[in-house]
Amino acid sequence: xxxxxKTDLFINGQWVKGAGSLPVLNPSTNSLIADISTADEAQxxxxxxxxxxxxxxxxxxxxxxRSEILRKAFELMIAEADGIARVISMENGKTFTDxxxxxxxxxxxxxxxxxxxxxxPGDFRAAPSGDKRILVTHQPIGVSLLITPWNFPxxxxxxxxxxxxxxxxxxxxxxxxxxxxxxxxxxxxxxxAGVPAGVVNFVMPEKTGxxxxxxxxxxxxxxxxxxxxxxxxRILLKESADLVLRTSLELGGNAPFVIFxxxxxxxxxxxxxxxxxxxxxAACTAANRFIVAENVAxxxxxxxxxxxxxxxxxDGLAEGAQLGASVSRKERDKIAQLVDQAVTAGxxxxxxxxxxxxxxxxxxxxxxxxxxxxxxxxxxxFGPVAPIVTFGSDEEAIALAxxxxxxxxxxxxxxxxxxxxxxxxxxxxxxVAINRGVISDPAAPFGGVKQSGLxxxxxxxGIHEFLETKYIGVEI
Numbered sequence: 001x002x003x004x005x006k007t008d009l010f011i012n013g014q015w016v017k018g019a020g021s022l023p024v025l026n027p028s029t030n031s032l033i034a035d036i037s038t039a040d041e042a043q044x045x046x047x048x049x050x051x052x053x054x055x056x057x058x059x060x061x062x063x064x065x066r067s068e069i070l071r072k073a074f075e076l077m078i079a080e081a082d083g084i085a086r087v088i089s090m091e092n093g094k095t096f097t098d099x100x101x102x103x104x105x106x107x108x109x110x111x112x113x114x115x116x117x118x119x120x121p122g123d124f125r126a127a128p129s130g131d132k133r134i135l136v137t138h139q140p141i142g143v144s145l146l147i148t149p150w151n152f153p154x155x156x157x158x159x160x161x162x163x164x165x166x167x168x169x170x171x172x173x174x175x176x177x178x179x180x181x182x183x184x185x186x187x188x189x190x191x192x193a194g195v196p197a198g199v200v201n202f203v204m205p206e207k208t209g210x211x212x213x214x215x216x217x218x219x220x221x222x223x224x225x226x227x228x229x230x231x232x233x234r235i236l237l238k239e240s241a242d243l244v245l246r247t248s249l250e251l252g253g254n255a256p257f258v259i260f261x262x263x264x265x266x267x268x269x270x271x272x273x274x275x276x277x278x279x280x281x282a283a284c285t286a287a288n289r290f291i292v293a294e295n296v297a298x299x300x301x302x303x304x305x306x307x308x309x310x311x312x313x314x315d316g317l318a319e320g321a322q323l324g325a326s327v328s329r330k331e332r333d334k335i336a337q338l339v340d341q342a343v344t345a346g347x348x349x350x351x352x353x354x355x356x357x358x359x360x361x362x363x364x365x366x367x368x369x370x371x372x373x374x375x376x377x378x379x380x381x382f383g384p385v386a387p388i389v390t391f392g393s394d395e396e397a398i399a400l401a402x403x404x405x406x407x408x409x410x411x412x413x414x415x416x417x418x419x420x421x422x423x424x425x426x427x428x429x430x431x432v433a434i435n436r437g438v439i440s441d442p443a444a445p446f447g448g449v450k451q452s453g454l455x456x457x458x459x460x461x462g463i464h465e466f467l468e469t470k471y472i473g474v475e476i
């Protein structure tokens with residue numbers, strides 16, 4: 001097990017001091033956890049070179065060998081889950097319970113893709129014309145730049161590294177500046193699991209935008225996988241056009257949580273608490289707009305408000321903590337501003353809505369009733385805020401659910417499965433949960449439509465984000 005936090009860059013199998021440093025703060029106390037190394041242009045270039053030089057050998061390494069390394073990484077993550085969870089809670093602010101759940105989920109990506117590494121299918125068949133055989137195979141795309149966010153610092157790293165390594169790609173990981181310590185622990189695990197030098201590299205650029213652009217314009221980089229905001233995703237998509245890079249984007253969400261009048265309201269409240277409050281609401285999959293049938297709205301609001309009010313808000317590592325801090329005071333203040341704007345626009349505040357005293361970046365569980373044109377419904381609120389709007393007909397519910405540029409996930413609660421499936425098919429989202437508050441699973445394809453991104457992570461599709469399809473025509 002790691003005996004101390006890693007704080008250096010990782011390039012070509014070596015821990016390297018950076019050109020500068022960056023403080024990592026605990027948002028629950030606003031205190032310093034550690035200073036981590038930052039990379040200059042030369043060090044970012046060195047990471048690209050290391051990944052490029054390692055690619056020929058790694059891409060030809062037997063899939064069983066790659067599989068066993070990923071399996072070992074899974075086992076190490078599970079063995080060290082409590083330690084990793086403590087680090088996540090310290091640098092991210094989420095509760096230890098949420099952090100431990102994330103570590104278990106994150107480790108599963110290493111196990112899933114350890115299995116997928118040896119099962120990538122091809123195709124061999126006769127051409128309809130009868131003049132040749134059609135052979136289809138898949139080859140690793142090459143050096144991949146992986147960019148991850150702060151809200152799930154372990155899971156977003158493993159969800160990208162796992163399929164990349166399984167496919168035979170080499171990688172450069174750039175983690176969020178707020179939560180790099182978790183990513184560095186995972187890099188350390190991969191080294192101990194036997195990943196060869198140069199296959200996995202970690203940099204924290206001094207000037208993020210400029211150096212990410214520099215790496216994207218290096219012809220040795222062939223693939224970019226990004227999880228983060230739609231705003232940044234649009235920029236990266238434009239940047240990727242210059243060298244026609246393969247680009248996978250998992251972007252923002254504005255998930256509707258639709259409750260019909262035939263739903264079990266108690267179950268809907270239980271699901272709402274998971275869908276809204278997992279990770280303190282800081283998830284692109286978080287229920288963001290509660291769309292509730294008019295004749296059950298009062299019952300839902302009362303029961304949901306009671307459940308939200310019961311949450312214990314405190315330092316994520318404190319005993320019994322159920323709602324931790326936001327990742328920073330800046331992020332907390334964004335949440336507060338959105339709530340204040342919603343109230344100014346006519347929202348009724350049922351619970352919360354006031355920043356508590358103290359140094360920590362805390363914001364309370366908040367419940368609002370809003371009109372369909374309230375501006376908060378157009379925003380992705382990365383926090384414990386639940387705006388509720390009512391509807392009369394199924395068609396109105398669907399229209400409200402689709403009234404967003406995003407299309408990542410939706411939640412539907414109904415006692416009528418036929419109705420739930422019909423509505424799920426009509427909602428513009430890449431994923432729909434029926435009578436469940438969470439459906440994320442390493443074995444399932446994760447991704448959205450519209451401006452929620454391109455491509456899929458996890459499932460059978462996840463490894464193909466790092467593979468090129470090659471067709472070979474064979475004379476007969």
